[in-house]
Amino acid sequence: MTGTKSPTAADIAELLRTSLDEMVAKPEELSTILRQTTKGLIDARSIDELVWLAEEAIALVPNSPQVRAKVYAWLGSVLKTVRADPHRFLELISDNVQGWESSLAPLQQAALWTERSNTLRMVGRFDEALATIENVLEIMHDQNDSANYCVARLNHAILLRETGAPDLSIIELEALLLVPSVKGRLLISVLDSLALAYHRMGRPADMVHCYEKSLTLAVGPFSDSAIASRANLALSLACDDRYDNAIALLTDIDPLIGTDPTILLTAASAWLTILSNVKGVPKSAFNRMALRTALTQTAKRAKDEGNIQDWLSALRILGGFTELSDNREMAQRIWERVAQICSEYDQSLSPSELLRLAGYAYLKNDINLAHDLLLQLPGVIATHGGQATDIAAVAIGLEPNIRRGLDEIAAVAWDKAETFDDLRFIAEMRRNLVSRSQRQLRESLSPLELKMLKEGISNEVLAALAPISGRVGILEWITGPEWISCFVTVIDSTGEVHAQMLEYPETDLDWLLEKMDTSLRAWHRERPGDPFDIPQWRELEDWLIRELAPHLQEDDHLVIFEHERFSGLPWHVAAAQYWSCSYAGGWASILTLPGKVRTEPATTRLGVALVPVFRESEEVLMSYHKSLAHSKNLSGQLGLKLVTREGKECDREGLIELLAEVDVCKLLCHGHVSLFGHEIDLMLAHKGTLPSVDPLAAKSTVAYQHRFGWRDGRKLRISSPILFTAACSTGLAHVVGVGERVSLLAGLNNAGTRALVAPRWDAVASSVLPVLDEALQLYLGGMTLAAAVRVACQEAQANEPRWIAWTICIEGDWR
Incomplete structure (x- = not known):
């Protein structure tokens, strides 16, 4: 064991025995010796020897759970580093807690369970991995500043992303950046994971920023990650449409790519992104044939070693390059092979892969197969954003992955469709994919929607x-x-x-x-x-x-x-x-609307919320109170119970209580709409103060506390079935990403709100409120909502210009 030659597995095993026999090391230090002596085996990816060494170390102290736990924790970390078949590690430690683990100290349990969680994640069992790492966090709750606890938090954040909550993952990772013990290699890992979460949420510029910072840290003792960091940065630049910058970076690292999967797969993905979006990339920029050869070799080696993740990744990129070369027959075979592997090894197809396969099925006139594949789309998207609170951001993040596939399927279906059933189905599949995936995850799809998805929109x-x-x-x-x-x-x-x-x-x-x-x-x-x-x-x-x-x-x-x-x-x-x-x-x-069409008034409780802004104009204030008086008179005439929340008492909690209590609710307040944040908000009181319309305060933290929007509505369990609101522009909806509709009604829909009557643009309160009140009166008097709104607007047009008379509109149930 002299000179520069790395020790063999036999050398290291002998060192372990000698250290114990001569009492140079304690049994619990065996894992430390392994960590210090196996770099050569790790660099050579000598997986069999590493596993053998672990078993030899455990056999030296056969009745010690502590030694077994420490050695297995080391082995799990090493096998993850060399990208070995994760099933092999699971066979050694089992996929759930064993009896011998109960005698371990909490920190020893945490180290072992962290590696079990990582391995479960690598085989695609994300929910089990998440539950395991949450147990680790519970064990270590009193060490929340330690580096080991931060590693567990990092793994938890990764699993939040992989189980469909990328927005919560971002919150966790951004918080980790502020912890003093997060530094060095751990900080690089946090930044890299945060970049992936930003990518999932459609924030490529933030993704670039993370990888830029990660690259600046890849120096000195961490310089071994520099090439991987540069490849990551190149991919993020390509995702941010900064193709020239990405090409320059890739050209520099091209000779260094080699066959290391960590670097090869990332760099190849970057080139694929560039070539899919840029025409005329010089052939001298990179050696396409060499890259394809390296990918083919990586796929074969990964298959032989049982590394399913690398095998699939290499095949997926090869499929993309094959499509670019217009060899559709070969591309189809590759994608079908990817689907077969996913089926055999319990892996998930990506949304874009499902769309590709559905497109090929349409081309072969196999409409049933195409539909079956498209019906899997919400379930696959659930893994991207099924648990997310901000569906708009998830929809934006998904757009680059699915728009092209959806467009191409529409083009094929347009040529192949024999009835409108298929055209409706294709058009519908691009609408509200994220929210549909969440309803499917909660098993809250209505019977008619389920029938629609299974049988088509017949x-x-x-x-x-x-x-x-x-x-x-x-x-x-x-x-x-x-x-x-x-x-x-x-x-x-x-x-x-x-x-x-x-x-x-x-x-x-x-x-x-x-x-x-x-x-x-x-x-x-x-x-x-x-x-x-x-x-x-x-x-x-x-x-x-x-x-x-x-x-x-x-x-x-x-x-x-x-x-x-x-x-x-x-x-x-x-x-x-x-x-x-x-x-x-x-x-x-x-x-999803109720099957029974309304034929007579079913309202017994009418609610009114009245919230002026600070220093409200006299005209608006008088209009609000006149409208409130109208509702009081109307409820008396119809024998309805009137429930009100006025001024400072109508804060977020007050509105939530009111919505839960009444059948029809009228909201007399201001609205706030932001295209940038896809916000559509009602302005309410907060902590005894009225909201402000001062534009200088609009972006303050206090201003946000005065707003109630569609994101807040998604958290409610119960809400009034019918809403009439005077809040400016709250009848608008944002359609973001590929067809994801976000609006006040969309936010409140799951809580039971079926219809919203609201201004489509900024309202003149003194003129529009009488129209809103007339529509409300006609509806409560027995008209359908559509007829009530139309008659009220027609009557208003006799005295008002069209832009005032037709300010209000209906979203949702018109009956």
């Missing part, structure tokens, strides 16, 4: 939406790689269903959306004219009437499924001349 399923009289038409959109089309489905009172493709409007909808949004937010009474009095808007109105008049009669109802690109267009105004109109998030959202 005429038989849609017959459940038949109105009592007349017709209801649903206008929706389907999107391909470079096109958008629209069609209408009409359901009459007998349950008959028919559908028709529509000519796409010639109006530039992107331009019109921006124009109307700008105009409606800035319009005021003193300004002459009408924001709807422009040629492009009249053109859109004419198009809507021309296309739908053959299918809907006057006074029928129209439901709009907003397209993600044109969310915010005031379609209800375009339809107003002939039809009542409402907005909805998709087929699932309306198929």
Whole structure:
């Protein structure tokens, strides 16, 4: 054991025996000797020798649980480092706590259980891994500043990400960055894990920042991670569309990539991202053939060693490169092999892989297989964001992975579909994927939605939406790689269903959306004219009437499924001349509505919340109190119980109590909408103070405490079925990522709110509140919600300009 030659496994085993025999080392120090002497074996990935050494060390002290635990903890860490088959370690220690472990000291249990958790995570058993690491945290709760406790917290955060709660993972990891004991290699690991969580949440710039900081730390004793850090940074730059920077970095490290899977797989993923988005990358930038050869060798070696993760990773990247070379037949075989491996080894396909396989099934006219694959999509997405609280951020993070696949499937289905059932199904599958995955995880999908998903959106399923009289038409959109089309489905009172493709409007909808949004937010009474009095808007109105008049009669109802690109267009105004109109998030959202259509008032409790802002204008304050008086009179006439929360008593808790207590609730307060944060909030009191509309205070911590938005609504267990609100612009919805609709109604839906009547843009309180009150009175008097709102708006238009008369709209149940 002299010179530079690394000791063999036999040398190390002899050293262990000698150290014990000569009492140079205590039994519990055997794991320390192993840690100090096995670097050569680890570098050579001598997995069999490492396992043999562990068993030899344990055999030297056969009746010591403490020695066994320490040696196994060392071995688990080493096998993870060399990317060995994790099943091998699980066979040694078992996947659950053994009897001999009960005699271990808490810290010895924590070390062993941490490695068991890591191994369970590597074989895809994330829930068991999470439960195990939570036990570790409980054991170590009194050592929350120690490095070992921080390692356990890091593993916990990784598992939060892998079990569908990336936003909670970010909170945990950002907190770890502030702990003094998190430094050196542990700090690099925290930054790398935080980068992955940011990526999952659609925050590539933050991902880049983490890897930049990680690279600055990869010096001195940690310089062995420098190349991996540079590869990670290159991948993050590619994800942030900074392709030139990524190419420059990859070109520098290309000769150093070799066959180390840690570096190879990351660098290859970066190149694949670049080549999928950039045309004309110089062939001299990297050796594509050499990279593919290295990936093929890595896949074969990983397969032989039972390393399922590396085997799958290499095949997935090879599949991507093969698709880029337009060899679809070979690519299909690779993706089918990936699916087979996932099935055999209890691994999950990614969302993009499911979409690829579904696309190939459509191309082969195997529609049933394509549907079966698409039906798995919500379950797979649940692993990305099934436990997340911020579904908007998860939807944004998912978009780069699924948009192209969804577009390509739509293009294939468009050519192959024989009925509208398939087109509806494809269009629906891109709507509200994250929220649907969460409902599926909670097993809270309605029977009709389950039927819709299993059988398709057939005429038989849609017959459940038949109105009592007349017709209801649903206008929706389907999107391909470079096109958008629209069609209408009409359901009459007998349950008959028919559908028709529509000519796409010639109006530039992107331009019109921006124009109307700008105009409606800035319009005021003193300004002459009408924001709807422009040629492009009249053109859109004419198009809507021309296309739908053959299918809907006057006074029928129209439901709009907003397209993600044109969310915010005031379609209800375009339809107003002939039809009542409402907005909805998709087929699932309306198929979850109660089957029994309302035919008579069922309200017994009416709620009113009144919250002015600090130094409220006299005009608005008078309008609020006049509206409250209207509700008091109305409840007296109809024999309803009136419940109110006024001023400072209507804080977050007060509103939650009110929503839980009443059947219909009217909210007299201000609204706050932010496109950047996808926020749609009600402004409430907080700790005895009224909210402020001062723009300088809008981003303060105090201001956020005065707001109640869709994220808060998702936490409620019970809420009023019908909401009328005067809060400005709270009738808007954001459609983020690929079709994820976030709105006040979407937030409160799971708590029981079925319909929202609210201003679509900023309201003039003195003019709009009478319209809202009239609609409320007509609804409580027995009209359908759609008829009540339309009649109230029509009556208002006799005295008010159109932009005031039609400010309010319906989202959700229109009946």
